[in-house]
Amino acid sequence: MIKEVENAVKKIGAKRVVVDPTSTLLLQFDLAVAVRGGLNKISKSLEALGCTSILTTEKPESLGMTTWKNVEDFVLDGIIVLYSRAEDGKRIREVEVEKMRGESFLTGRHPFRITNEGVGVFSMPKYEPSAASEERVSIGSESIDKMIGGGVFRGDCTLVAGPTGTGKTLLGVQFIKNGVENNEKGLIISFEESPGVLIRNAENIGFNLEKAEKDGLVKIIHPSTIDLIPEEFLSMVKEELNGADRVVIDSATSYSSAFKDPASYKDNLVTMLQLFKSRGITPIITSEMPELFGAFKITNSGTSFIVDNIIILKYVEVASEIRKAISVLKMRGSQHEK
Structure with missing residues:
Protein backbone atom coordinates (compact mmCIF):
# COMPACT_ATOMS: atom_id res chain seq x y z
CA MET A 1 0.00 0.00 0.00
CA ILE A 2 2.85 2.36 0.84
CA LYS A 3 4.36 1.75 -2.59
CA GLU A 4 1.05 2.61 -4.25
CA VAL A 5 0.84 5.87 -2.31
CA GLU A 6 4.41 6.76 -3.28
CA ASN A 7 3.66 6.14 -6.96
CA ALA A 8 0.48 8.23 -6.81
CA VAL A 9 2.33 11.11 -5.11
CA LYS A 10 5.10 11.08 -7.70
CA LYS A 11 2.63 10.86 -10.59
CA ILE A 12 0.77 14.09 -9.77
CA GLY A 13 3.46 15.84 -7.74
CA ALA A 14 1.31 15.93 -4.60
CA LYS A 15 2.47 18.03 -1.68
CA ARG A 16 -0.37 17.15 0.70
CA VAL A 17 -1.64 13.67 1.50
CA VAL A 18 -4.56 12.49 3.63
CA VAL A 19 -4.83 8.84 4.66
CA ASP A 20 -8.38 8.23 5.89
CA PRO A 21 -8.58 6.20 8.05
CA THR A 22 -5.29 4.56 9.00
CA SER A 23 -7.15 2.41 11.51
CA THR A 24 -8.28 0.21 8.61
CA LEU A 25 -4.65 -0.65 8.01
CA LEU A 26 -3.56 -0.80 11.63
CA LEU A 27 -6.32 -3.15 12.78
CA GLN A 28 -4.37 -6.02 11.23
CA PHE A 29 -1.77 -5.61 14.01
CA ASP A 30 -2.30 -7.05 17.47
CA LEU A 31 0.61 -5.52 19.33
CA ALA A 32 1.33 -1.87 20.01
CA VAL A 33 4.91 -2.25 18.79
CA ALA A 34 3.63 -3.45 15.43
CA VAL A 35 1.21 -0.52 15.17
CA ARG A 36 4.05 1.85 16.01
CA GLY A 37 6.15 0.33 13.26
CA GLY A 38 3.32 0.63 10.74
CA LEU A 39 2.66 4.29 11.54
CA ASN A 40 6.36 5.04 11.36
CA LYS A 41 6.67 3.49 7.90
CA ILE A 42 3.70 5.48 6.56
CA SER A 43 4.80 8.82 8.05
CA LYS A 44 8.47 8.45 7.10
CA SER A 45 7.69 7.49 3.50
CA LEU A 46 5.47 10.56 3.08
CA GLU A 47 8.06 12.78 4.77
CA ALA A 48 10.74 11.51 2.39
CA LEU A 49 8.52 12.56 -0.53
CA GLY A 50 8.31 16.10 0.87
CA CYS A 51 4.61 15.76 1.67
CA THR A 52 2.67 17.31 4.52
CA SER A 53 0.33 14.57 5.61
CA ILE A 54 -2.72 14.00 7.79
CA LEU A 55 -3.49 10.51 9.04
CA THR A 56 -6.95 10.02 10.52
CA THR A 57 -7.95 7.23 12.87
CA GLU A 58 -10.65 6.35 15.34
CA LYS A 59 -9.55 6.34 18.95
CA PRO A 60 -8.75 2.74 19.97
CA GLU A 61 -11.22 2.78 22.86
CA SER A 62 -14.03 3.59 20.42
CA LEU A 63 -13.13 0.37 18.60
CA GLY A 64 -13.14 -1.63 21.80
CA MET A 65 -9.33 -1.94 21.76
CA THR A 66 -6.56 -0.98 24.15
CA THR A 67 -3.46 -2.73 22.73
CA TRP A 68 -2.16 0.18 20.64
CA LYS A 69 -3.59 3.12 22.51
CA ASN A 70 -1.42 6.28 22.40
CA VAL A 71 1.43 4.77 20.36
CA GLU A 72 0.92 7.69 17.94
CA ASP A 73 2.35 9.97 20.65
CA PHE A 74 5.82 8.59 19.95
CA VAL A 75 5.67 8.46 16.16
CA LEU A 76 3.81 11.44 14.71
CA ASP A 77 4.79 15.12 14.79
CA GLY A 78 1.34 16.43 15.71
CA ILE A 79 -1.80 15.01 17.29
CA ILE A 80 -5.22 16.66 17.04
CA VAL A 81 -8.14 14.93 18.76
CA LEU A 82 -11.79 15.56 17.87
CA TYR A 83 -14.54 14.94 20.42
CA SER A 84 -18.30 14.67 20.01
CA ARG A 85 -20.81 14.42 22.84
CA ALA A 86 -24.46 15.01 23.59
CA GLU A 87 -25.35 17.66 26.16
CA ASP A 88 -28.86 18.93 26.97
CA GLY A 89 -30.17 17.67 23.65
CA LYS A 90 -27.35 19.33 21.68
CA ARG A 91 -24.41 17.79 19.88
CA ILE A 92 -21.20 19.40 21.15
CA ARG A 93 -18.08 19.07 19.03
CA GLU A 94 -14.67 19.95 20.46
CA VAL A 95 -11.06 19.83 19.27
CA GLU A 96 -7.86 19.55 21.29
CA VAL A 97 -4.25 19.78 20.17
CA GLU A 98 -2.36 17.21 22.25
CA LYS A 99 1.00 17.51 20.51
CA MET A 100 2.67 19.70 17.89
CA ARG A 101 6.38 19.05 17.70
CA GLY A 102 8.52 22.20 17.66
CA GLU A 103 5.52 24.54 17.91
CA SER A 104 3.69 26.33 20.69
CA PHE A 105 -0.06 25.75 20.64
CA LEU A 106 -3.27 26.61 22.44
CA THR A 107 -4.03 23.99 25.06
CA GLY A 108 -7.43 22.70 26.18
CA ARG A 109 -10.57 21.70 24.34
CA HIS A 110 -12.22 24.21 22.03
CA PRO A 111 -15.63 23.99 20.33
CA PHE A 112 -15.91 23.77 16.57
CA ARG A 113 -18.67 23.78 13.99
CA ILE A 114 -18.88 22.03 10.62
CA THR A 115 -20.33 24.34 7.96
CA ASN A 116 -20.51 24.56 4.17
CA GLU A 117 -17.16 26.35 4.34
CA GLY A 118 -15.50 23.57 6.32
CA VAL A 119 -14.47 23.31 9.97
CA GLY A 120 -14.48 26.46 12.11
CA VAL A 121 -12.78 26.37 15.52
CA PHE A 122 -13.60 28.93 18.20
CA SER A 123 -11.39 29.74 21.16
CA MET A 124 -11.85 32.35 23.87
CA PRO A 125 -10.31 35.72 22.93
CA LYS A 126 -7.25 36.67 24.94
CA TYR A 127 -7.62 39.08 27.84
CA GLU A 128 -6.93 42.63 26.67
CA PRO A 129 -5.82 45.14 29.34
CA SER A 130 -7.38 48.59 29.34
CA ALA A 131 -7.02 51.97 31.04
CA ALA A 132 -9.82 53.71 32.93
CA SER A 133 -11.47 56.58 31.05
CA GLU A 134 -12.52 59.92 32.55
CA GLU A 135 -14.78 60.79 29.59
Whole structure:
Protein backbone atom coordinates (compact mmCIF):
# COMPACT_ATOMS: atom_id res chain seq x y z
CA MET A 1 0.00 0.00 0.00
CA ILE A 2 2.85 2.36 0.84
CA LYS A 3 4.36 1.75 -2.59
CA GLU A 4 1.05 2.61 -4.25
CA VAL A 5 0.84 5.87 -2.31
CA GLU A 6 4.41 6.76 -3.28
CA ASN A 7 3.66 6.14 -6.96
CA ALA A 8 0.48 8.23 -6.81
CA VAL A 9 2.33 11.11 -5.11
CA LYS A 10 5.10 11.08 -7.70
CA LYS A 11 2.63 10.86 -10.59
CA ILE A 12 0.77 14.09 -9.77
CA GLY A 13 3.46 15.84 -7.74
CA ALA A 14 1.31 15.93 -4.60
CA LYS A 15 2.47 18.03 -1.68
CA ARG A 16 -0.37 17.15 0.70
CA VAL A 17 -1.64 13.67 1.50
CA VAL A 18 -4.56 12.49 3.63
CA VAL A 19 -4.83 8.84 4.66
CA ASP A 20 -8.38 8.23 5.89
CA PRO A 21 -8.58 6.20 8.05
CA THR A 22 -5.29 4.56 9.00
CA SER A 23 -7.15 2.41 11.51
CA THR A 24 -8.28 0.21 8.61
CA LEU A 25 -4.65 -0.65 8.01
CA LEU A 26 -3.56 -0.80 11.63
CA LEU A 27 -6.32 -3.15 12.78
CA GLN A 28 -4.37 -6.02 11.23
CA PHE A 29 -1.77 -5.61 14.01
CA ASP A 30 -2.30 -7.05 17.47
CA LEU A 31 0.61 -5.52 19.33
CA ALA A 32 1.33 -1.87 20.01
CA VAL A 33 4.91 -2.25 18.79
CA ALA A 34 3.63 -3.45 15.43
CA VAL A 35 1.21 -0.52 15.17
CA ARG A 36 4.05 1.85 16.01
CA GLY A 37 6.15 0.33 13.26
CA GLY A 38 3.32 0.63 10.74
CA LEU A 39 2.66 4.29 11.54
CA ASN A 40 6.36 5.04 11.36
CA LYS A 41 6.67 3.49 7.90
CA ILE A 42 3.70 5.48 6.56
CA SER A 43 4.80 8.82 8.05
CA LYS A 44 8.47 8.45 7.10
CA SER A 45 7.69 7.49 3.50
CA LEU A 46 5.47 10.56 3.08
CA GLU A 47 8.06 12.78 4.77
CA ALA A 48 10.74 11.51 2.39
CA LEU A 49 8.52 12.56 -0.53
CA GLY A 50 8.31 16.10 0.87
CA CYS A 51 4.61 15.76 1.67
CA THR A 52 2.67 17.31 4.52
CA SER A 53 0.33 14.57 5.61
CA ILE A 54 -2.72 14.00 7.79
CA LEU A 55 -3.49 10.51 9.04
CA THR A 56 -6.95 10.02 10.52
CA THR A 57 -7.95 7.23 12.87
CA GLU A 58 -10.65 6.35 15.34
CA LYS A 59 -9.55 6.34 18.95
CA PRO A 60 -8.75 2.74 19.97
CA GLU A 61 -11.22 2.78 22.86
CA SER A 62 -14.03 3.59 20.42
CA LEU A 63 -13.13 0.37 18.60
CA GLY A 64 -13.14 -1.63 21.80
CA MET A 65 -9.33 -1.94 21.76
CA THR A 66 -6.56 -0.98 24.15
CA THR A 67 -3.46 -2.73 22.73
CA TRP A 68 -2.16 0.18 20.64
CA LYS A 69 -3.59 3.12 22.51
CA ASN A 70 -1.42 6.28 22.40
CA VAL A 71 1.43 4.77 20.36
CA GLU A 72 0.92 7.69 17.94
CA ASP A 73 2.35 9.97 20.65
CA PHE A 74 5.82 8.59 19.95
CA VAL A 75 5.67 8.46 16.16
CA LEU A 76 3.81 11.44 14.71
CA ASP A 77 4.79 15.12 14.79
CA GLY A 78 1.34 16.43 15.71
CA ILE A 79 -1.80 15.01 17.29
CA ILE A 80 -5.22 16.66 17.04
CA VAL A 81 -8.14 14.93 18.76
CA LEU A 82 -11.79 15.56 17.87
CA TYR A 83 -14.54 14.94 20.42
CA SER A 84 -18.30 14.67 20.01
CA ARG A 85 -20.81 14.42 22.84
CA ALA A 86 -24.46 15.01 23.59
CA GLU A 87 -25.35 17.66 26.16
CA ASP A 88 -28.86 18.93 26.97
CA GLY A 89 -30.17 17.67 23.65
CA LYS A 90 -27.35 19.33 21.68
CA ARG A 91 -24.41 17.79 19.88
CA ILE A 92 -21.20 19.40 21.15
CA ARG A 93 -18.08 19.07 19.03
CA GLU A 94 -14.67 19.95 20.46
CA VAL A 95 -11.06 19.83 19.27
CA GLU A 96 -7.86 19.55 21.29
CA VAL A 97 -4.25 19.78 20.17
CA GLU A 98 -2.36 17.21 22.25
CA LYS A 99 1.00 17.51 20.51
CA MET A 100 2.67 19.70 17.89
CA ARG A 101 6.38 19.05 17.70
CA GLY A 102 8.52 22.20 17.66
CA GLU A 103 5.52 24.54 17.91
CA SER A 104 3.69 26.33 20.69
CA PHE A 105 -0.06 25.75 20.64
CA LEU A 106 -3.27 26.61 22.44
CA THR A 107 -4.03 23.99 25.06
CA GLY A 108 -7.43 22.70 26.18
CA ARG A 109 -10.57 21.70 24.34
CA HIS A 110 -12.22 24.21 22.03
CA PRO A 111 -15.63 23.99 20.33
CA PHE A 112 -15.91 23.77 16.57
CA ARG A 113 -18.67 23.78 13.99
CA ILE A 114 -18.88 22.03 10.62
CA THR A 115 -20.33 24.34 7.96
CA ASN A 116 -20.51 24.56 4.17
CA GLU A 117 -17.16 26.35 4.34
CA GLY A 118 -15.50 23.57 6.32
CA VAL A 119 -14.47 23.31 9.97
CA GLY A 120 -14.48 26.46 12.11
CA VAL A 121 -12.78 26.37 15.52
CA PHE A 122 -13.60 28.93 18.20
CA SER A 123 -11.39 29.74 21.16
CA MET A 124 -11.85 32.35 23.87
CA PRO A 125 -10.31 35.72 22.93
CA LYS A 126 -7.25 36.67 24.94
CA TYR A 127 -7.62 39.08 27.84
CA GLU A 128 -6.93 42.63 26.67
CA PRO A 129 -5.82 45.14 29.34
CA SER A 130 -7.38 48.59 29.34
CA ALA A 131 -7.02 51.97 31.04
CA ALA A 132 -9.82 53.71 32.93
CA SER A 133 -11.47 56.58 31.05
CA GLU A 134 -12.52 59.92 32.55
CA GLU A 135 -14.78 60.79 29.59
CA ARG A 136 -18.53 60.76 30.23
CA VAL A 137 -21.04 59.26 27.80
CA SER A 138 -24.72 60.23 27.88
CA ILE A 139 -27.15 57.44 28.63
CA GLY A 140 -29.58 59.11 26.21
CA SER A 141 -31.78 60.74 28.84
CA GLU A 142 -30.91 64.12 30.36
CA SER A 143 -32.76 63.33 33.58
CA ILE A 144 -30.97 60.00 34.04
CA ASP A 145 -27.63 61.63 33.21
CA LYS A 146 -28.24 64.05 36.10
CA MET A 147 -28.94 61.14 38.41
CA ILE A 148 -25.59 59.51 37.60
CA GLY A 149 -23.31 62.52 37.67
CA GLY A 150 -23.41 63.51 34.00
CA GLY A 151 -23.39 60.15 32.25
CA VAL A 152 -21.42 56.90 32.45
CA PHE A 153 -17.68 56.61 31.96
CA ARG A 154 -16.70 55.54 28.45
CA GLY A 155 -16.02 51.83 28.38
CA ASP A 156 -17.91 51.11 31.61
CA CYS A 157 -20.74 48.59 31.46
CA THR A 158 -24.21 49.51 32.69
CA LEU A 159 -26.75 46.87 33.65
CA VAL A 160 -30.38 47.94 33.18
CA ALA A 161 -32.56 45.49 35.12
CA GLY A 162 -36.29 45.37 35.66
CA PRO A 163 -39.49 43.37 35.25
CA THR A 164 -41.09 42.88 31.88
CA GLY A 165 -42.60 46.00 30.32
CA THR A 166 -40.59 48.57 32.26
CA GLY A 167 -38.75 49.87 29.20
CA LYS A 168 -35.33 48.20 29.42
CA THR A 169 -35.00 47.61 25.68
CA LEU A 170 -36.32 51.06 24.87
CA LEU A 171 -33.72 52.66 27.14
CA GLY A 172 -31.06 50.69 25.31
CA VAL A 173 -32.35 51.88 21.94
CA GLN A 174 -32.45 55.45 23.28
CA PHE A 175 -28.79 55.04 24.24
CA ILE A 176 -27.97 54.03 20.66
CA LYS A 177 -30.08 56.92 19.32
CA ASN A 178 -28.09 59.41 21.39
CA GLY A 179 -24.91 57.93 19.99
CA VAL A 180 -26.07 58.34 16.39
CA GLU A 181 -26.99 61.96 17.13
CA ASN A 182 -23.42 62.46 18.37
CA ASN A 183 -21.84 60.71 15.38
CA GLU A 184 -21.14 57.50 17.30
CA LYS A 185 -21.84 54.11 15.77
CA GLY A 186 -23.88 51.54 17.64
CA LEU A 187 -24.22 47.76 17.77
CA ILE A 188 -27.43 46.13 19.02
CA ILE A 189 -27.25 42.44 19.98
CA SER A 190 -30.83 41.35 20.50
CA PHE A 191 -31.49 37.81 21.69
CA GLU A 192 -35.19 38.49 22.14
CA GLU A 193 -36.76 41.03 19.78
CA SER A 194 -36.26 40.77 16.03
CA PRO A 195 -34.78 43.66 14.00
CA GLY A 196 -38.25 44.42 12.64
CA VAL A 197 -39.74 44.81 16.11
CA LEU A 198 -36.83 46.97 17.26
CA ILE A 199 -37.18 49.23 14.21
CA ARG A 200 -40.93 49.59 14.76
CA ASN A 201 -40.63 50.34 18.48
CA ALA A 202 -37.79 52.82 17.92
CA GLU A 203 -40.21 55.01 15.99
CA ASN A 204 -42.03 55.66 19.28
CA ILE A 205 -39.05 57.71 20.48
CA GLY A 206 -38.52 59.42 17.13
CA PHE A 207 -35.62 57.22 16.06
CA ASN A 208 -35.49 56.02 12.45
CA LEU A 209 -33.49 52.93 13.29
CA GLU A 210 -33.98 51.44 9.83
CA LYS A 211 -32.37 54.49 8.20
CA ALA A 212 -29.55 54.49 10.73
CA GLU A 213 -28.86 50.86 9.89
CA LYS A 214 -28.90 51.53 6.14
CA ASP A 215 -26.55 54.46 6.65
CA GLY A 216 -24.08 52.18 8.43
CA LEU A 217 -24.46 53.95 11.77
CA VAL A 218 -26.11 51.00 13.55
CA LYS A 219 -25.74 47.23 13.19
CA ILE A 220 -28.41 44.86 14.54
CA ILE A 221 -27.54 41.24 15.31
CA HIS A 222 -30.29 38.78 16.22
CA PRO A 223 -28.61 35.51 17.31
CA SER A 224 -30.42 32.44 18.58
CA THR A 225 -29.44 30.84 21.88
CA ILE A 226 -30.75 27.43 20.76
CA ASP A 227 -27.51 26.31 19.08
CA LEU A 228 -25.28 29.16 20.22
CA ILE A 229 -21.61 28.34 20.82
CA PRO A 230 -20.40 31.01 23.29
CA GLU A 231 -16.85 31.10 21.90
CA GLU A 232 -18.20 31.41 18.36
CA PHE A 233 -20.48 34.23 19.47
CA LEU A 234 -17.56 36.09 21.06
CA SER A 235 -15.54 35.75 17.86
CA MET A 236 -18.47 37.13 15.87
CA VAL A 237 -18.95 40.05 18.27
CA LYS A 238 -15.24 40.85 18.13
CA GLU A 239 -15.42 41.14 14.33
CA GLU A 240 -18.45 43.44 14.55
CA LEU A 241 -16.79 45.84 16.99
CA ASN A 242 -14.72 47.62 14.34
CA GLY A 243 -15.87 51.24 14.37
CA ALA A 244 -18.50 50.73 17.09
CA ASP A 245 -18.72 53.20 19.98
CA ARG A 246 -21.77 51.84 21.83
CA VAL A 247 -23.22 48.36 22.32
CA VAL A 248 -26.55 47.15 23.67
CA ILE A 249 -27.02 43.49 24.67
CA ASP A 250 -30.66 42.55 25.15
CA SER A 251 -30.73 40.56 27.30
CA ALA A 252 -28.29 38.92 29.72
CA THR A 253 -31.14 36.68 30.84
CA SER A 254 -31.43 35.07 27.41
CA TYR A 255 -27.68 35.00 26.86
CA SER A 256 -27.00 33.17 30.13
CA SER A 257 -29.37 30.37 29.07
CA ALA A 258 -26.80 29.25 26.48
CA PHE A 259 -24.34 28.19 29.21
CA LYS A 260 -24.21 24.95 31.16
CA ASP A 261 -23.35 26.68 34.45
CA PRO A 262 -23.13 30.20 35.94
CA ALA A 263 -19.32 30.09 36.18
CA SER A 264 -18.94 29.58 32.42
CA TYR A 265 -21.36 32.43 31.77
CA LYS A 266 -19.50 34.83 34.06
CA ASP A 267 -16.12 33.95 32.53
CA ASN A 268 -17.54 34.57 29.07
CA LEU A 269 -19.19 37.84 30.04
CA VAL A 270 -16.04 39.15 31.73
CA THR A 271 -14.08 38.44 28.53
CA MET A 272 -16.69 40.15 26.36
CA LEU A 273 -16.88 43.26 28.57
CA GLN A 274 -13.10 43.50 28.53
CA LEU A 275 -13.22 43.46 24.72
CA PHE A 276 -15.50 46.49 24.91
CA LYS A 277 -13.48 48.34 27.55
CA SER A 278 -10.14 47.84 25.80
CA ARG A 279 -11.61 49.45 22.67
CA GLY A 280 -13.32 52.32 24.48
CA ILE A 281 -16.76 50.92 23.61
CA THR A 282 -19.55 51.67 26.10
CA PRO A 283 -22.06 48.83 26.64
CA ILE A 284 -25.52 48.54 28.15
CA ILE A 285 -26.83 45.12 29.14
CA THR A 286 -30.46 44.50 30.00
CA SER A 287 -31.65 41.84 32.41
CA GLU A 288 -35.09 40.52 33.35
CA MET A 289 -36.20 40.67 36.98
CA PRO A 290 -39.02 38.21 37.71
CA GLU A 291 -40.41 40.12 40.70
CA LEU A 292 -42.95 42.81 39.75
CA PHE A 293 -43.23 44.32 43.24
CA GLY A 294 -41.50 44.28 46.60
CA ALA A 295 -38.17 42.60 47.30
CA PHE A 296 -36.26 41.67 44.18
CA LYS A 297 -33.19 39.87 42.91
CA ILE A 298 -31.32 41.75 40.20
CA THR A 299 -30.12 38.69 38.25
CA ASN A 300 -29.91 34.94 38.69
CA SER A 301 -26.52 34.69 37.00
CA GLY A 302 -24.19 36.93 39.00
CA THR A 303 -24.11 39.65 36.34
CA SER A 304 -24.49 42.43 38.91
CA PHE A 305 -21.05 41.66 40.38
CA ILE A 306 -19.34 42.04 37.00
CA VAL A 307 -20.80 45.30 35.67
CA ASP A 308 -19.71 48.82 36.64
CA ASN A 309 -23.16 50.41 36.94
CA ILE A 310 -26.67 49.21 37.76
CA ILE A 311 -29.91 51.00 36.94
CA ILE A 312 -33.16 49.47 38.20
CA LEU A 313 -36.50 50.03 36.45
CA LYS A 314 -39.45 48.85 38.54
CA TYR A 315 -43.15 49.10 39.25
CA VAL A 316 -44.43 50.86 42.37
CA GLU A 317 -47.95 51.25 43.72
CA VAL A 318 -48.87 54.85 44.47
CA ALA A 319 -52.40 55.69 45.62
CA SER A 320 -53.75 52.43 44.21
CA GLU A 321 -52.10 53.14 40.85
CA ILE A 322 -49.23 51.22 39.24
CA ARG A 323 -46.42 53.52 38.20
CA LYS A 324 -42.89 53.07 36.94
CA ALA A 325 -39.86 54.18 38.92
CA ILE A 326 -36.13 54.28 38.32
CA SER A 327 -33.29 54.00 40.81
CA VAL A 328 -29.53 53.90 40.53
CA LEU A 329 -28.20 51.05 42.61
CA LYS A 330 -24.53 51.22 41.66
CA MET A 331 -22.33 53.69 39.76
CA ARG A 332 -18.66 52.81 40.05
CA GLY A 333 -16.45 55.87 40.51
CA SER A 334 -19.38 58.34 40.56
CA GLN A 335 -21.71 60.04 42.98
CA HIS A 336 -25.30 59.27 42.13
CA GLU A 337 -28.85 59.69 43.34
CA LYS A 338 -30.10 56.75 45.35
